[in-house]
Amino acid sequence: MVGALMNSRNFDLYTNVVANWRDSLYLIMAPDPPTPQELPQVFRDPMMEFSEQAKNVGIGVFELLCEGLGLKKSHMLDMWCAKGEFLACNYYPALTFLLQDEIGGIQVLHKDRWVDVPPSPGSLLVISGDMMELITNARFKSAYHRVAAKNLGPRISVAFVFRMHVAGSGSSRLYGPIKELLSKNNPPIYREAKGEEIVVCRYAKGIEKTPLLWYFKLNNTQQP
Numbered sequence: 401m402v403g404a405l406m407n408s409r410n411f412d413l414y415t416n417v418v419a420n421w422r423d424s425l426y427l428i429m430a431p432d433p434p435t436p437q438e439l440p441q442v443f444r445d446p447m448m449e450f451s452e453q454a455k456n457v458g459i460g461v462f463e464l465l466c467e468g469l470g471l472k473k474s475h476m477l478d479m480w481c482a483k484g485e486f487l488a489c490n491y492y493p494a495l496t497f498l499l500q501d502e503i504g505g506i507q508v509l510h511k512d513r514w515v516d517v518p519p520s521p522g523s524l525l526v527i528s529g530d531m532m533e534l535i536t537n538a539r540f541k542s543a544y545h546r547v548a549a550k551n552l553g554p555r556i557s558v559a560f561v562f563r564m565h566v567a568g569s570g571s572s573r574l575y576g577p578i579k580e581l582l583s584k585n586n587p588p589i590y591r592e593a594k595g596e597e598i599v600v601c602r603y604a605k606g607i608e609k610t611p612l613l614w615y616f617k618l619n620n621t622q623q624p
Contacts, residue, residue, distance in 0.1 A: 429455075430485035451487060454560040458482060461526060462562075469539060471580055480573060481531065482562040509544040517545075530612050531564060531598070534590050537577035542613065564595040572596075590616045 427434060429451045436444055462482060463473040476482070506525070507514040517525065533542040547557075564575065576592030593616055601615050 424488060427451075427487040428485075429487055431483055447487070450558070451485070451560070455482075455485060457524065458560065458562050465532075465536075465540065469536065469578075469581060471578065475578065475580075476535070479535065479575070479578075480564055481535070484563040486561050486563070488557075488559040488561065506545060506547050509546075514546070514548075530602075531575065533613060534598075534616065535575060535578055537581050537586065538589050539581060542611075544611075564598075588618060591618050 427439070427447070433451075436448060439447060459477065459482065462476045466473050466475045469475075505519065506517045508517060509515075527543045527545060528540050530542045532540045564573070573595055574592045575595055575598065577588045577590055582588055590613060598612075598616070602612055605612065605615070
C-alpha cells in the first residue's frame with residue numbers, strides 16, 4: 401500500500417471458500433484523499449472526477465433515505481455515515497474456477513435464493529449495508545450479495561463505498577439505532593457500539609456465515 405492507494409491480487413486466497421483470480425485497486429478517497437500525483441497518470445483525471453460525482457450522488461441518496469424515514473436531510477451525514485470513502489476497482493479475468501450450480505453476475509440473496517441483478521445501461525446499483533440496517537433499526541435491510549463468474553470474458557467493476565471513519569476522533573463515536581426511529585412499538589433491535597468495535601468484529605469473523613449484525617443484537621440467544 402502506498403499512501404491512499406493499494407494494489408492487490410487474490411488477497412483472500414487462503415481464507416475464501418473458493419479460489420479465484422482477481423486484481424483489485426483500492427483508493428481511500430476520504431477523509432484524507434490522495435493527491436493527484438499519488439494516482440497513476442493513466443486514470444488520474446477520470447478517477448478523481450468519478451469520485452467527486454459519485455460522492456455527490458451518494459450524499460443525495462443519504463438525504464433521500466433520511467426524508468423517507470421522516471428525519472432531517474442531513475441526519476445520516478451528521479452521524480459521519482459518509483465520513484470515510486473508498487473506491488474498489490476490480491478486474492476479474494475470464495478464467496475462474498468456481499464450484500457451484502448457478503453462474504451469473506452480481507446476485508442478491510432473497511428468501512434464501514440467489515437472484516440475478518442484470519446490468520442496466522446508465523444506472524447505478526445502490527446496495528444497503530450492515531451499518532444502514534443498524535442505524536435504521538432494520539427499516540432498511542442489509543443486502544447480502546455476491547458476484548458469480550461468467551464465461552463471456554473478463555469482468556470489471558468499480559464500487560464507491562461510503563463508510564464510517566474510525567481513525568482518530570472517530571474511533572470512540574457510538575453507532576446505534578437512530579433515537580427518532582424508536583418507540584414503544586418499535587424498540588431497538590441492536591445495541592450501540594463504537595465504530596472501531598464494528599470494524600474489528602467484521603474482520604475477526606472472517607468468512608463464517610453468521611451475519612455481522614447478529615453480534616450486535618440485543619436479543620441474540622438463538623443462533624441465526
